[in-house]
Amino acid sequence: MTALAFETTLPEALTRADDLPSLPTVALEVLQITQDENSTIDELAACISRDPALAAKILKLSNSSLFNVGQEIRTLQRATMVLGLKTVKLMSLSFSLVGSIPREGNARGFDFREYWHRSLVRSVAARSMARFVHSQLSDEAFLCGLLAHFGRLALSGVMTEEYEKLAAECNGWPSAEDELRAFGFRSSDLCATMLKEWNVPEMIYMGTGYCDRPDELPVGTGEDTVALVGLLQLAALAEGVICGGDHKGDALEELNRRMKEEHEKTEGEVEAFMLGLGSGIHETADMLSIQLPQGVSYEEILSEAKQQMVNVSLGTVAALQKTAQERDHLAAEKEKFRSQAVTDSLTGLPNRAAFDEFLEMQVQDRLENKVPLCLGVIMVDIDHFKGFNDTHGHAAGDAVLKMVGEVLSERTRKGDLAARYGGEEFVIVAPRTNPYQLNAMAERLREGLEKQSLCFEGKDLQVTASFGGACIADVQKPSDGRALVKLADSLLYRAKENGRNRCETYRKSTFPGRS
Template sequence: MNITSGGFVLAEILEQVDSLPSPPGVAVEVLRLTADDSCCIDDLAQVIARDPVLAAKILKLSNSSLFRRGEDVTTLDRAMMVLGLKTVKLMALSFSLASSLPQASNSGSGFDLQAYWRASLTLAVAARALGVLTRSRNSDEAFLCGLLARIGQLALSEAMPERYRAVIEQSPDNLPDADLERRHLDFDHHDVGAALLESWGMPAMISQAIRLMGTSELPTELDQRSRQLGVVLELARHATTVLCESRKGPALHSLHELCREHHGLDEAEVDSFLIGLQGGIAETAQLLNIDALESIPHDRILEKARMQMVNISLGTALDLQQSSNRARELEQERDAFEEKAMTDKLTGIRNRAFFDETLRDVVVARRNGEYSVELGLLVVDIDHFKKFN
């Protein structure tokens, strides 16, 4: 892919991301095992055991509300058996990559890293929870995609800090959205993030899903599994907008519509789901050693979103009423103009224009068989007509 904007080429942007470290050794090894179809859980356990911090996170994850199944898990081997090979691969990647990303910005771009992590964690937890809720086979892939979906924004803030600051300053939220980025840069953070992950050797399904998050609709040629992942991420994106951004009302409306259309979920179920995400987000932040994030109760956020929906509905109704009133005014103005055009202003009786139009209509009606009575024309000339004035 060769995306250019003002002399910047995507490859050059990636080369300039000096402060984003390469994946740590454990992540590289996990990536290698991910590409190896013969990899077994014992192979993965040996790699993870070499990193005590990662091993502790996997153990803690198996006891978290996201994955816990019954009694406490106390050993890494048991944790990996509980989680399963695919989940351990994807979560080990998530934890390793997240630990290598910055929590404080030095780029001078004005990039809000706390907002970045809040949005990333919300998207990751919402995506996985939606995957489970909709019985998707891709819930763990959805978590990893959500966690890394905005990594392109980190890259942009490091590679082109001044230009990206200008984009950030145009955003109503702390983080610019993809549409705003495309208007200023001709590409968005999904393009950059997908290319960065590809350069790290990330599975194609993950990088492709992140790239497609910047498109208006999924390509028709996508396989069923990738399409299912894309739908889950789209729902999670709306959930994240509700919980983390200013346009809460429209996003909540879209989420209600999509969940009802695709999964038969009513509004109460969707709202309950959003409120229930709060614990999982806090738990995941602890697992990833992310500093305490600003935490507003989700039920209060939903109240604000509902108020926005009501205000938008009232505004729409008012606009429709104003449009209807204006249409009536225009119709009345037109009728008044026609009346004026067909009436002699001195006498108030119909003028020659009215006569010509009426005669034309009658002749046409008679030709079409719509007017069967005899048609005659009487011309009257009134002497000294000016005396009537």
Template sequence: MPPRDLRRGEKMDPPAAARVSNLPGNGASRVREILRLLDQDRDLPTLSPVVEKVLQRVKDERVSIRELAEIIKNDVSLSFKILKVVNSAFYGFPRKISTLTQAMVILGLSAVKNLALSMSILEIFVQEASRGKDGKGFRVFWERSLFSAVAARRLALLMKHRNEEEVFIAALLQDIGTLLLIKHLPEDYAEVMEKAQRSASDIVALEEDAFGINHAVLGEFLANKWRLPRTLTIPILRHHNPSPTPDSLEPEEQHIHQLTQLVQLSNQISAIFYEEYRSDRVEQLKQSARTHFNISPQEIEDLLDHLADEVKEVAEFFGLPLEGTQSYSELLMAANIALGKINLTYEQMNRELIAAKKRAEELSEQLAEANRKLQEMANVDGLTQIFNRRVFQNLITREFYRSHRYGHPLSCIMIDLDHFKHVNDSEGHLVGDQVLREVAALLHGSLRKTDFLARYGGEEFVVILPEAENKAAATLAEKLRRAVEAHPFDIEGRTIHVTISLGVATYSREMPVTSEEELVQRADANLYLAKRYGRNRTWTEDDSQQLRERLAEPAEATQNEPLPT
């Protein structure tokens, strides 16, 4: 962290916007130069004289409400704004408050002090936005700061914090150092921001890379120049990385630490609205809120749903020209559209969900449901509603690895419908599809819970049998064959019959296989033999061995021997 006692030089005109590459030296010397430029800048943001005097007098325990009211009355605009906010829904008092003295009696000195400070800070933000070259950058900065402040105050109310106004101002000030970087190093900071958005990198690390200092340290520097209390300067400095809570902290330090954690949460919330939307940010926010403050995920959802509207109201109370901001539902909708451009199927599915629900406020739940269905679509065959070939490849790889590692058997059954082309040609493809669906259901209903059934392609199916020896696999294959053979397929008042051929292959200590690909190839080869030698039958490794032995014998010795059954 840079030294706080900066050298006091002769006052200079405000320096023009600089480039980091033009600053002398590097590392610590560059940091000192940046701080020297800031320290000598007459145009550095300053609090109004009235607010500065209020901050000084509040430190005196003997100060009276009447005295503070007289000080604030010297700023007519500030007095009017305070009374306007006090009488707004921001506080929701049942009766009108007509004087500053009355407001102080009801709210307390600390709350009025923080309210006055908040107004002064927001006025600085808006002034910088109106006169700076990068007007859009300043506007986005103060709008996001207001989002953070309103979110922090809402969190404080949820956890019944003793001073929600203090939380509001701490969150409002958390990124005040960014204001200095935008103002004094606009081109360099624009590059840093672009890099942060492009790479999703930590903004603090990127700032330190570029400038040797980060906005949190600069924010503390400015807060100290304004003589703000530690309850505000420490959260500004540490809001990106609050240290774990030690049990031995004094009450005041515990209070500051809690403030810092609330400010960090508010920063996570504003990132959801002002950076590229990522669902993991929402989940991290919910987890942090529950861990640190026992705030439930549903309470966080409600907060996010209503935050944009509440920020608009607060901006109006404070007399701020807030431009159109997206609500949480709109953010989710925009994220959904972006995902839909990547996957047209997903886009169509999400449109159907939106059309069915007709409630933008529930878009978060709809998007979660859409993601679940998209995952299901990626894993399930659309016609038969069983696993597809892609999932089969993953499962056979996983199961073969487990079997090979632990020495357990693994069997694979390849299945093909006999004369299925004739069914399609004579009955039509719609009937063929119905037959495939019914066959899939029959197979699935005959398997163990630990087995996996997938459609391999066309009229072919495949079964993975973990922990199944060759004999057990052959027995199950026969069960499947008989189930299909005995099943009547009712087609528009007519009944047709279908049979299947099955090839069985097994990996075990007695029947070694080098890879999952070889296991599948053996099952496929056995399926081919089942179809070649009669169809509507099961062909196992034992059958193949018998066939090889028969073919190896002299022709006259085998001419009357039957094929394996």
């Protein structure tokens, strides 16, 4: 079976670490019962009742406004009959999986109070969002929301020093982008992998694993799973509005945009939805015996987020005015750039001068701004190119160069640059990548060339190429661009030495020897 995207990013040693959490006994029993087609409601109720704390939470949840069944529920059997087997199963999993996590304190640089506040906001927002847009996936959304940050807890246990250092750099709460930049994977990747190994329902681990990477969902993924991932992304934005600090306004603006485009909801409806989350968050916190931050007013939080949106708009106006003042200078610079011969006449790709300019711009951008992910370079060399010229003539060599240029141009992502470096060498610049993505990109390009057949004067020519790639997150000086090309070129040489028609990529995001 093909590995899922969240599995392939994780180092194998991490998935086998002794310090990873194990599946709680009651959660294991719940899973076994609900996966047995012959199991009964009474068996599930009996299983839950053996854990009095879990049973109390299920009954309390059944009578909360989150479900609002209109009648008091006093027994687990009644809760299961009224709420349904699926709901009780997922809620039991929700509470049993997180039951042993400390409610507050700080250990190994991990803030448990912040963890619980964000987890509660995400879970209630996910369930409420499902109901807001008339989705039948509210229970799945609640469980995925409650587990949204579970991977952070696990990661802080197995990579204690590394995660504590990253948390300190990110004001105590690294984003998924911060984790990807530092480690080459996200904590949600670890969470989803653990859930899959625990035989949690597929939709749950798929939703958890692809919430941060929806574009990588496998072809043929079920409609419900795709819809669940969309709900979880919206819930993450709602969490960003409530817990996002200086970025509340950005989260609210994006939430308004997506709700309008995807669900035809107005800003007023979104505001009412956000204000309505407070009661559900407090109820769920009470059920789980969690102390929420004192003095949290969701009306004030939403007002602050809206003010941040206004400030961003004002800042945009000021930036436009500044841009207008610099227009003449920028126009002159652009004209200078255009005046150069920036296109390779044979392949139609940008040439070496265009590549040098583009790479320099990317390096300068990272020196001046905080740019997420890594800057990557892939060097490409056509295998045995001299043989095409010697055997079939220079016209055949030109045809090969054109074909390679077309394949690289068609298969590079939007925002990346594929250029002819010189002779039979090409180069790709990926401004937003990580070691895993860069390797996958190189392999995709290699396979694309290998499968492409070139017909020249009635003969089928087989073309392959060798690839060497590297990416870095720690751009510190202007010369780092040249150093990155040199590193990628050394890996290209290794690919050729190891048999050609292969990819060799650097699996770290910092230069060798640089701490």
